[in-house]
Amino acid sequence: MAESSSNHLITPEQAGTLAGLFYERVQRTPDKLAYRYFDEFSESWKDLSWAETGTQVARWQAALAAEDLQPGDRVAVMMQNCPQWVMLDQAVLANGLVVVPLYTQDRAENAAYILQNAGVKLLVIGNQEHWDSLQPVRDQLGFLNRIVSLTHIDTAGEPDPRLVTAGSWLPDEAELVRIHWDRDSLATIVYTSGTTGRPKGVMLSHHNILWNAYRSLQVVRREPDELFLSFLPLSHTLERTAGYYLPMMLGAAVAYNRSIPQLADDLLAVRPTILISVPRIFERVYNKIHAGLEEKSPIARGLFNLAVSTGWKRFEHQQGRAGWTPQLLLWPLLEKLVAGKVMEKLGGRLRLAVVGGAPLPGGVARLFIGLGLPMIQGYGLTETSPVISVNPIENNDPSGVGCLLEDVEARIGDNDELQVRSPGVMLGYWANETATREMIDEDGWLHTGDKAKIVNGQLYITGRLKEIIVLANGEKVPPADMEMAICMDPLFDQAMVIGDNKPYLSALLVLNPEQWQALARELKVDPTGTEACKSARIHEIVLERVARQITSFPGYARIRKVCCQIEPWSIENGLLTPTLKLKRSQVMERYAADIKKMYQDH
Numbered sequence: 001m002a003e004s005s006s007n008h009l010i011t012p013e014q015a016g017t018l019a020g021l022f023y024e025r026v027q028r029t030p031d032k033l034a035y036r037y038f039d040e041f042s043e044s045w046k047d048l049s050w051a052e053t054g055t056q057v058a059r060w061q062a063a064l065a066a067e068d069l070q071p072g073d074r075v076a077v078m079m080q081n082c083p084q085w086v087m088l089d090q091a092v093l094a095n096g097l098v099v100v101p102l103y104t105q106d107r108a109e110n111a112a113y114i115l116q117n118a119g120v121k122l123l124v125i126g127n128q129e130h131w132d133s134l135q136p137v138r139d140q141l142g143f144l145n146r147i148v149s150l151t152h153i154d155t156a157g158e159p160d161p162r163l164v165t166a167g168s169w170l171p172d173e174a175e176l177v178r179i180h181w182d183r184d185s186l187a188t189i190v191y192t193s194g195t196t197g198r199p200k201g202v203m204l205s206h207h208n209i210l211w212n213a214y215r216s217l218q219v220v221r222r223e224p225d226e227l228f229l230s231f232l233p234l235s236h237t238l239e240r241t242a243g244y245y246l247p248m249m250l251g252a253a254v255a256y257n258r259s260i261p262q263l264a265d266d267l268l269a270v271r272p273t274i275l276i277s278v279p280r281i282f283e284r285v286y287n288k289i290h291a292g293l294e295e296k297s298p299i300a301r302g303l304f305n306l307a308v309s310t311g312w313k314r315f316e317h318q319q320g321r322a323g324w325t326p327q328l329l330l331w332p333l334l335e336k337l338v339a340g341k342v343m344e345k346l347g348g349r350l351r352l353a354v355v356g357g358a359p360l361p362g363g364v365a366r367l368f369i370g371l372g373l374p375m376i377q378g379y380g381l382t383e384t385s386p387v388i389s390v391n392p393i394e395n396n397d398p399s400g401v402g403c404l405l406e407d408v409e410a411r412i413g414d415n416d417e418l419q420v421r422s423p424g425v426m427l428g429y430w431a432n433e434t435a436t437r438e439m440i441d442e443d444g445w446l447h448t449g450d451k452a453k454i455v456n457g458q459l460y461i462t463g464r465l466k467e468i469i470v471l472a473n474g475e476k477v478p479p480a481d482m483e484m485a486i487c488m489d490p491l492f493d494q495a496m497v498i499g500d501n502k503p504y505l506s507a508l509l510v511l512n513p514e515q516w517q518a519l520a521r522e523l524k525v526d527p528t529g530t531e532a533c534k535s536a537r538i539h540e541i542v543l544e545r546v547a548r549q550i551t552s553f554p555g556y557a558r559i560r561k562v563c564c565q566i567e568p569w570s571i572e573n574g575l576l577t578p579t580l581k582l583k584r585s586q587v588m589e590r591y592a593a594d595i596k597k598m599y600q601d602h
Helices: 018-028 050-065 083-094 108-118 128-140 206-219 237-250 260-270 279-294 298-318 326-345 362-370 433-439 479-486 513-523 536-549 584-590 592-598
Strands: 033-039 044-049 074-078 098-101 120-125 146-149 163-165 186-193 199-205 227-230 253-256 274-277 352-355 375-380 387-390 409-412 417-421 446-455 458-464 492-498 505-511 559-565
Touching: 018 050, 018 083, 018 206, 018 237, 033 050, 033 083, 044 050, 050 083, 074 083, 074 108, 083 098, 098 108, 108 120, 108 128, 108 186, 108 199, 120 128, 186 206, 199 206, 206 237, 206 387, 227 237, 227 260, 237 253, 237 274, 237 387, 260 326, 274 279, 279 298, 279 352, 279 362, 298 326, 298 362, 362 375, 409 446, 433 446, 479 492, 479 505, 479 536, 492 584, 505 513, 505 536, 505 592, 513 536, 536 559, 559 592, 584 592
Parallel strands: 033 253, 074 098, 074 120, 098 186, 120 146, 146 163, 227 253, 227 274, 274 352, 352 375, 505 559
Antiparallel strands: 033 044, 186 199, 375 387, 409 417, 417 446, 446 458, 492 505
16 A cells, blocks of 8 residues: 655755755654665666665765865766665765756767856766766866766876776775755756857756645656656756656655666566656557558457557546546457557556657647656746646646646747746756846746747647757757758858757758759769769768768757758748748748658657
């Protein structure tokens, strides 16, 4: 039987700060399961209680206190999700320092920019791979006082006196210390891509995040016996707030996925009850299911489709949007024959999937909800800590992004732009007052840049004011800035970056006639042939040249496929406006077949 959440839930007032939240959790439920992780040495899953985690946080806290760091100094973390991420984070916060998370897959130039811009003094990395990734910018990191690695690092004969292994840096034992900091003080700087191509540092306070986690729990009420499976990077604010601080507030446990390729295995091993995800994960499963159905008999396909259809009607009936139908009598049998088998592959115990960061395709929502998985969508921004709205389970419209959290004010401004005010709105952008003023007006309204409508208390996102590409994993990319950078190479006269709700970026490119002829001669191909510029060799060369032009953009803004054209986009052929602006929808329509080919395997 589930324990009552009222005995375990920690309020923002009781916590005070994010470090206070952890301290309070250790005091309340010391023996309860906190974290589960896969130990590489024993090749088995291990558990940590809250008390055991607290013992380790104390060691990190003492090690940081021995460094020459002052309250407010920045400490960066470049690690995969693991208990040590939490231990470091909590120790940094407890000492009044500021956490700067880095993506482990980011470009070296981007990581160097963030470390430099934030004035980071100490960096903690996970392993050799992370060390090696920073070597191209090593000469730019002279401002770092200390680099700590969880594992031993081979410096290839170039020792760095700043580098230590965590095992030798951490004291053998220490006592967990609770220091009372101001709840409105800066807790973290999270860098998110801006329209200039350079990321902007979102400043979030302890209270910003505590409030956000607490109000999210008021909409999506859960019990302390939940087990979350963490696989989105903790550098992603959705995972950090909803998949780390929120379970801590609730008293629930978190298991760490080894890697995305091992996600299917870890679902079966861990058997979580809650997943926090971006739509892309479920899109992959959706595609895999449909690919498998193609190989099944017509009867099997029909049975599967009947299960989804019946399950969806059952869901609509439960939500009060549809009446009862005799077809619902088939559900117990269809659940046993079809739905239950799919749910077993997801671990068999999932009670909830929370999806955010990018739009959830209707067909994906219909399939999983139809198969019996409660799936709710939320909406927010890094700048809002991040949740603005989320669908309650009992009032779930998958085409919308839910009800506003309590204390969130929202209004629809010019051009249908959604504007919000809440205790979750960021303190501002780090060292960038101009960008802060552009985002938050004098009255405190944050301008989301998203078009929206509010109907019967439900929020619906209808588009974006500026052309911003939102990849399937939720990362945002400004295409116009990338296109401008690409066209700095004389080979490219025009460029259009594509990738909205896709797993990666691709680009349609119009080649400069003279440059193309010179390249074609060099490669001994006929420049007049319509297919010559689409050959594998040209594709490879063009990708390399594009990559060189966009090195200043975040690591996830990598273009993986290109399609080259010789015919220019013009006012005459309807692809440019009279003011020479690109008509994106018309270009997408004209080259639909080429775009489909660039994503045909995904």
